[in-house]
Amino acid sequence: xxxxxxxxxxxxxxxxxxxINQIFTQENTxxxxxxxxxxxxxxxxxxxxxFLVLKSCEIVxxxxxxxxxxxxxxxxxxxxxxxxxxxxxxxxxxxxxxxxHVLWGIPIAITAGDMLFAKxxxxxxxxxxxxxxxxxxxxxxxDEITKATILVCEGQALDILYEHKQDVSEKEYxxxxxxxxxxxxxxxxxxxxxxGGGRRSQIKKxxxxxYYAGLVFxxxxxxxxxxxxxxxxxxxxxxxxxKGKRTLITIHALAHANxxxxxxILSGLGxxxxxxxxxxxxxxxxxxxxxxxxxxxxxxxLQKRAxxxxxxxxxxxxxxALLKICEYFIMREY
Amino acid sequence: xxxxxxxxxxxxxxxxxxxINQIFTQENTxxxxxxxxxxxxxxxxxxxxxFLVLKSCEIVxxxxxxxxxxxxxxxxxxxxxxxxxxxxxxxxxxxxxxxxHVLWGIPIAITAGDMLFAKxxxxxxxxxxxxxxxxxxxxxxxDEITKATILVCEGQALDILYEHKQDVSEKEYxxxxxxxxxxxxxxxxxxxxxxGGGRRSQIKKxxxxxYYAGLVFxxxxxxxxxxxxxxxxxxxxxxxxxKGKRTLITIHALAHANxxxxxxILSGLGxxxxxxxxxxxxxxxxxxxxxxxxxxxxxxxLQKRAxxxxxxxxxxxxxxALLKICEYFIMREY
Numbered sequence: 001x002x003x004x005x006x007x008x009x010x011x012x013x014x015x016x017x018x019x020i021n022q023i024f025t026q027e028n029t030x031x032x033x034x035x036x037x038x039x040x041x042x043x044x045x046x047x048x049x050x051f052l053v054l055k056s057c058e059i060v061x062x063x064x065x066x067x068x069x070x071x072x073x074x075x076x077x078x079x080x081x082x083x084x085x086x087x088x089x090x091x092x093x094x095x096x097x098x099x100x101h102v103l104w105g106i107p108i109a110i111t112a113g114d115m116l117f118a119k120x121x122x123x124x125x126x127x128x129x130x131x132x133x134x135x136x137x138x139x140x141x142x143d144e145i146t147k148a149t150i151l152v153c154e155g156q157a158l159d160i161l162y163e164h165k166q167d168v169s170e171k172e173y174x175x176x177x178x179x180x181x182x183x184x185x186x187x188x189x190x191x192x193x194x195x196g197g198g199r200r201s202q203i204k205k206x207x208x209x210x211y212y213a214g215l216v217f218x219x220x221x222x223x224x225x226x227x228x229x230x231x232x233x234x235x236x237x238x239x240x241x242x243k244g245k246r247t248l249i250t251i252h253a254l255a256h257a258n259x260x261x262x263x264x265i266l267s268g269l270g271x272x273x274x275x276x277x278x279x280x281x282x283x284x285x286x287x288x289x290x291x292x293x294x295x296x297x298x299x300x301x302l303q304k305r306a307x308x309x310x311x312x313x314x315x316x317x318x319x320x321a322l323l324k325i326c327e328y329f330i331m332r333e334y
Numbered sequence: 335x336x337x338x339x340x341x342x343x344x345x346x347x348x349x350x351x352x353x354i355n356q357i358f359t360q361e362n363t364x365x366x367x368x369x370x371x372x373x374x375x376x377x378x379x380x381x382x383x384x385f386l387v388l389k390s391c392e393i394v395x396x397x398x399x400x401x402x403x404x405x406x407x408x409x410x411x412x413x414x415x416x417x418x419x420x421x422x423x424x425x426x427x428x429x430x431x432x433x434x435h436v437l438w439g440i441p442i443a444i445t446a447g448d449m450l451f452a453k454x455x456x457x458x459x460x461x462x463x464x465x466x467x468x469x470x471x472x473x474x475x476x477d478e479i480t481k482a483t484i485l486v487c488e489g490q491a492l493d494i495l496y497e498h499k500q501d502v503s504e505k506e507y508x509x510x511x512x513x514x515x516x517x518x519x520x521x522x523x524x525x526x527x528x529x530g531g532g533r534r535s536q537i538k539k540x541x542x543x544x545y546y547a548g549l550v551f552x553x554x555x556x557x558x559x560x561x562x563x564x565x566x567x568x569x570x571x572x573x574x575x576x577k578g579k580r581t582l583i584t585i586h587a588l589a590h591a592n593x594x595x596x597x598x599i600l601s602g603l604g605x606x607x608x609x610x611x612x613x614x615x616x617x618x619x620x621x622x623x624x625x626x627x628x629x630x631x632x633x634x635x636l637q638k639r640a641x642x643x644x645x646x647x648x649x650x651x652x653x654x655a656l657l658k659i660c661e662y663f664i665m666r667e668y
Contacts, residue, residue: 030495033487033488080448084448087444088444088445105494107494108491108494111487111491112491114415114418114490118480118483121455122481125477126477135469135473138469138473139459142476143459143460146455146456146459150452150456153446156448157366157442157445157446158364160439160442161442
C-alpha cells in the first residue's frame with residue numbers, strides 16, 4: 001500500500017479504535033456477548049468505512065472530530081453484517097481469526113450481531129456533540145443509516161437467493177453488489193459530508209464516487225477470492241465456488257462457456273463437496289475464457305468513473321487520500 | 335378474555351395491521367426477504383406492545399394516531415427478536431405456523447430479522463407527523479428504542495448462557511427476564527407516553543407498571559410452556575425443559591429438591607433427547623415441590639405491584655384497559 005495512504009489509514013484506525021474502546025468497557029455484561037460483538041473489530045479490519053466518513057467530512061470543510069461517532073457507528077454496522085454473514089456462509093475464518101459463531105456458538109453470534117446494530121444507533125445518539133450538530137441534521141443521518149442498512153439486507157438476501165438461481169445476469173449482479181457493498185460506502189461518504197456541512201452537489205458527487213468505488217471493491221473481492229494468497233487473505237481460496245456465489249467472473253464464464261465447460265462449472269458451483277482439484281479445473285476454465293481479466297478490466301473502468309466524480313473537488317491532500325483509497329481497491333491483496 | 339379488553343385489542347390490531355400493510359407493499363423486492371420479514375406478524379400475535387403504546391399515549395392525553403408509527407415500530411422489533419429467537423432455540427412452530435427459518439432457511443431468516451429491525455427505525459423516521467412531534471422528542475424516542483433493544487439483546491444472551499449454567503439464582507432470573515421481556519414493554523409505554531406529551535412522573539409510573547407487568551408475562555409464559563394446552567398455545571409443551579431454559583419454576587424446584595429429585599431434573603434439563611415420559615416425570619416433581627404454584631403466586635404478587643403504579647391515574651376507560659391487560663397476563667391461555 002502507498003505510504004501516504006497507509007499513514008492516513010493508520011491515523012483513522014487509531015482514532016476509531018480509541019472511540020471503540022471507550023464504548024466497550026470492562027463493566028459491560030454479559031461479558032460473552034460484548035466480547036463476541038467486538039471480536040472481529042479487534043481482530044483487525046482496514047477501517048475503510050470510517051476512513052471514508054472522516055475524509056468526506058474533511059473534503060467539504062467539516063471538523064473530523066464531530067464525525068467520529070458516525071465513523072464508529074458505520075464500522076459497527078459493517079461488523080454486525082460480517083458476524084451474520086459468517087453464520088450464513090458457514091465461514092470459519094475471517095481476518096485470520098476464527099469467526100464469532102465458531103468461538104461463541106450461533107445463538108450468541110446472532111445476538112452479538114443484533115446488539116452491534118443497536119449500538120450503531122447508540123453511538124450516534126449519545127456521542128454526537130449536540131452543540132455542533134442540529135437535531136435535524138442528526139435525524140437526517142439516522143435516516144441515511146437506516147435506509148442503507150435496509151439496502152444491505154436486500155443485497156444480502158439477493159446474494160443468498162442467487163446461489164440457487166441458474167442464470168444470474170450482469171444487471172442482477174450489479175444490482176446485488178450495489179446494495180450489498182456500495183450502499184454502506186455511500187452511507188459513509190454521505191453521512192460524513194452531511195455532518196461536515198457539505199452542499200447538496202458535493203454530497204451527490206461523493207455518493208456517486210462511493211457507489212462506483214463499492215462496485216470496484218466487490219468485483220476485486222471476488223477476484224481475490226479466486227486468485228489471492230490464502231495466507232494473506234486470511235480465508236480459504238475458491239470457497240465462493242463451493243458456496244455457489246455469483247460473481248462477475250462466474251457470470252461471464254457461464255455466458256461464454258461451451259457446453260462441456262458450462263457443465264463442469266455448474267457441477268462445482270454450489271457443491272460444498274467440490275474438491276480442490278475440481279475448483280482448480282474451474283479456475284482454469286475461467287482463465288481460458290478470460291473471465292478473470294474481464295472482471296479486472298470492468299473494475300478498472302468503474303474505478304475511472306469513481307475517480308471522475310472526485311476530480312471536481314480542489315486538489316487537496318484529502319482528495320488525494322480518497323483517490324488513493326480507490327486506487328488501492330484494485331491493487332489490494334486482502 | 336374479557337369482552338371489553340377484546341374489543342380494545344381488536345381495535346388496536348386493526349389500526350396496526352393497516353399501517354403494516356401500507357409499509358409492506360407488493361413492490362418490495364426481493365419478495366422472499368419481505369415475505370419472510372412479515373410472516374410471523376401475518377400469522378397473528380396479540381399486538382400487546384402496540385396496545386401498550388397507544389393506551390399509554392392516550393392515558394397522558396395524547397392523540398393515538400400520532401403514536402401509531404411507534405406502535406408499529408415496536409411490533410417490528412418484537413417480531414425481529416422472535417425470528418432470531420426461533421433460530422436460536424431451534425423452534426419449528428410459533429403462532430400455530432412454521433417458523434421463518436423452517437420456511438425460508440436460516441440465511442434468509444437471519445437477514446429478515448435484521449431488516450425488520452432496520453424497518454423499525456424507518457417507520458419512526460418516515461411516518462411520524464413532523465408537524466405534531468418535535469425533532470427533540472423524536473430523538474428521545476429513537477434513543478429509548480435503541481436502549482431497549484440493547485437490553486433485549488443482553489437478556490437474550492443471558493437466557494442462552496444460563497442454559498449451560500448449573501445454578502441460576504432468582505435474582506439472576508429476574509435480571510434476565512427484566513431485560514429479555516420487560517424492556518420492550520417498558521419501551522412501549524414510555525414511548526407512547528413521551529409522544530403523547532406525558533409528564534416525567536407519569537412516564538415513570540407507566541415504566542414501573544410495564545416493568546412488573548413484563549415479569550408477570552414472562553413467569554406466566556414459563557408456566558404455560560409447562561402446563562398449557564399444546565393446541566391452544568401453538569407450540570410444544572415441555573420444550574423449555576429439553577432446551578435447558580431456566581425458569582422460576584426450575585429454579586425453585588432445584589432449590590427445594592432432594593438429591594434424587596435434583597438428579598432427575600438435571601438429567602432432563604437441557605437434554606434434547608429427553609422423552610415425553612421423562613418430561614412428565616419432571617413436571618410431576620415440579621408439582622410435588624409446589625414450584626408451579628410458587629411461580630403463579632409470585633406472578634400474582636408482581637401483578638399487584640404493576641397495578642398499584644397505575645392506580646394514581648384517574649379512573650378512565652383507558653386506565654381500565656391497561657388494568658385489564660395486566661390481569662389478562664395471569665389468565666391467558668396462549
